[in-house]
Amino acid sequence: MSLRLKIVGGFGLMLALLVLLGWVTLSLFTSARTVQEDVFDEAIPGLVTVDEIVRAYTAQSAAVRGSLIGSGPILLAQYRSEVDTARFWEERAQDLFTSEDERALLDDLVEAGHSFQELVDQQVIPLSDRGQRIQAIRVLGQDGTTLISEIERLGNLLRDAQREVVIQAETDVRSNTNRTIVTLATVLLGAFALAIFLTVYLPGRLVGNLQKLVEAARAIGRGDFDQKIQVSSSDEVGELATRMGEMQQGLKRLQQLALHDRELEIAASIQRNLLQRNLPEVTGARLVPLQRQANLVGGDWYDVAVEAGAMNVALGDASGKGIGAALMATVALSALRGERSRGGGPKQVIASTNQALLDATDADSFTTLIYASLELATGEVRWMNMGHHAPFLIRAGTADDPTPRGYYLEGPRNRALGWFEDPGLAEAMIRLAPGDRLVLFTDGFLEAKSTQGEVFGDHRMAEALVRLASLDPGPLGEELVADVERFAAGKLDDDLTMLVMEYRGSATLGDDAEDRSGEESWHSRR
Amino acid sequence: MAQQKIEIDVSDADGYQVLRPDGDLDVYTVGSLRDAIGAIVESDNPSVVVDLDSVPFMDSSGLGALMGGVRRLREAGGDLAIACTREQHLKLFTITGFGEGVSIAPTVDEAAKGFKQTNA
CATH class of the missing domain: 1.20.120 (Four Helix Bundle (Hemerythrin (Met), subunit A))
Known part of the structure; x- marks a missing residue:
């Protein structure tokens, strides 16, 4: 009452x-x-x-x-x-x-x-x-x-x-x-x-119940969300006690979420440390990474190593989002670095990473990956595509035609990692000329959605990359991300990770070493 | 990550069931599909065709749920086939390699023929 x-x-x-x-x-x-x-x-x-x-x-x-x-x-x-x-x-x-x-x-x-x-x-x-x-x-x-x-x-x-x-x-x-x-x-x-x-019992009971609520409020103020509010009344005071109990639970949940956020921050910090902040500097090439995360942690990752005159670059994308994807990324990155430190070549690295993911993850999870090795002396790139979107190649302009051109670098496809016992290890090769850029990116770019539900897609991606091709790799990445953000009206659900690998040529290698036979530009293909 | 519900129509066909999700299949909604597949894994006839005609967008979470479903249903003695005409999804199956070994066809009936052969 x-x-x-x-x-x-x-x-x-x-x-x-x-x-x-x-x-x-x-x-x-x-x-x-x-x-x-x-x-x-x-x-x-x-x-x-x-x-x-x-x-x-x-x-x-x-x-x-x-x-x-x-x-x-x-x-x-x-x-x-x-x-x-x-x-x-x-x-x-x-x-x-x-x-x-x-x-x-x-x-x-x-x-x-x-x-x-x-x-x-x-x-x-x-x-x-x-x-x-x-x-x-x-x-x-x-x-x-x-x-x-x-x-x-x-x-x-x-x-x-x-x-x-x-x-x-x-x-x-x-x-x-x-x-x-x-x-x-x-x-x-x-x-x-x-x-x-009316003058003794009712006010007495009311004051007693209000006193309990005051004590509960004080407990909440102290950060104690477990104190029981024992008010058995069917009137407004009882209703207030019920709502206060719900608020108590909500605050407790918020506290847990705050702790969870703290844990996420720790996880994000670990992930940031795992990704390379200081990339190896090499003569003949430069690698510019760009990452825009939608959440504190995510499944996008990359790794760069320079050894035996080659720059080895891996860009991975674990399925899903959040902590689960971040853990998968950590597993993949650890397996990849472990195998490489044991001296394994690209194929062993990929096989070991696949096995580690198979062992560690469930049937709903997988990781796509591009693994590319650039021979600094020759500009020759060998790459393996493990269920990932094709990378994009930007050819620098020549003396005759200074306009840069670009296209998706299709090649033999292998399957994603973490699901198949044998994902395939087919390798492709292309030779870069000085000024050429190989752009590796994750699906966050292609799957960014407009407010109308339309995806950014590979067509817009290619057009943007070609339009921005004359910029330096850093500004190119920034402008591209800005394009995608504009398209998605600022609402990105997935991480955006991009590596721009630019070949600058070797002192021992002349410009005439480039071989572009059989290539088509993106524009001519469309 | 707030979970959202997606409408999934479940219907019986000739010896299998058909799941028709209606809406985006992404990290926010994939739980509904996973639950629906889980119920079929527990059923007497663990075979299903997932019709993606009313799924305008699918990300890696949605694809993962489908592939996880394939594995779980096959372990239960059934199969999962996919009815899809959307270029965007078909491309995703091709790129990741998940299109291999899974029956993917434009219609539910054709897709079902695929897994029946697989079972046989």
Whole structure:
């Protein structure tokens, strides 16, 4: 339950209790009002009315009896007056006695009164007027007394009914009062409990949970991401605790990633050290490497060694990216250098590297490689292509045609390393003239993608190399990389590695030694 | 390196299954293909044709996953063939030498004929 719902619910309950309290008070007043109406407006006036009616008839009886005995006209006038009084109270009684039983008793009382008056008016007074006083007294004494007794009896019954009303009212008042006391006590106890919940328990629990969150935040501040946040609440504080726990896990993951990045930096440093930063300087040739890595570590690598008058260059590209590719590159580079240090020729070097990769890597991994040996004295290049893209040859311009030309140096193909037991070791040869350049590069150039998903490809690569051919090897590489980056809108997923091997000629070798028979330029081939 | 999912349609054909990846096969998405091939290696009939018609780009990771699949499926008694008409991919198979010994044909049916012969 949310905190907002708890607070709103608590105050809602408090409001409900207040409404209940008001209703109880109101019902108490209503009940008192009903009792007041029953007792003071109906029962007591009823009693008075009954008393007056009974008294009026009793007085009529006494006045008639007196008029028969003595002074007739005065008492007879009093009788008439009491008849009017009786009428007055009987009419008043019509409004006061509304229940069926009371009305029946009243009707009987009025009927008995009227019978008494008929007896007086039609028998007693005419007998008296005819001088038959004794006869009149006898009739009044017999029938009149019976009717007066009946009137008194009915009057008593009506009084009893009114007393019943009073007693009932008294009972109702007591019962209502008791019920009100119980309800009030319940409401007050409920309000008290609710007040304790709202002012003590809820804030106490809230503060307790917030305290736990503060402690967890302090622990995070200290770098401790393992402290458990034990807040069991379904409100916003519980939600905050859950999110804080997730943040804790996220920070822990970030910390691990930071450590991972540190490890990657170490791996990158090792890889940079494995690649040659100081290339051997030789007379007759120069080699300019260029590497633009998409990630800290990658699978592109190269190696250069000068021995026995030859410059041996290897450019490798391990499949995949990241640490896995970097490890494969390390395996290949180690195997290659190991075999070469044991005096192995290019074919032994390649075979050993293949075997090392077969032993060390899984079936999903492979490495492509170009291995080229430049005889510094002759400009003769022997190369082996192990599943790699063809290198690009830039021919320097001649005196007759100063425009440089270039083409992919196709030749016998062997298979990639690390997958086949026998990848093939076919070798090709070409002779470079001074100024000629052999450009070895990895697939990052060709596979760079534009935002439309189009790849840079070998056609654009060849055009760019020819266009930039007049530049020195360093600027050539930089410009080419800039071209590729522009094409990919700055988003390169793969490493770009390039070696530009430029032959400068030997003191013992003349320009006329070059042999270009059978070659086609890139432009003429397209 | 954040892994991404690539949609791979898997369907049954006559005695083999066909995988149709839809999207680039590169280092970010190759895990999906590797998993799909892994499921076929575990199945009763470990032969599959991978149709590359809806794969506009494939890098060395994608190629590696295919070649790893060839080896694992052959070890399981099956094979992996490739249906492909895209010049860019075909060139990659040729350059690396992986086109040798693996059935690669323009259509799924033709590619499947290749591995059936290999199995026989």
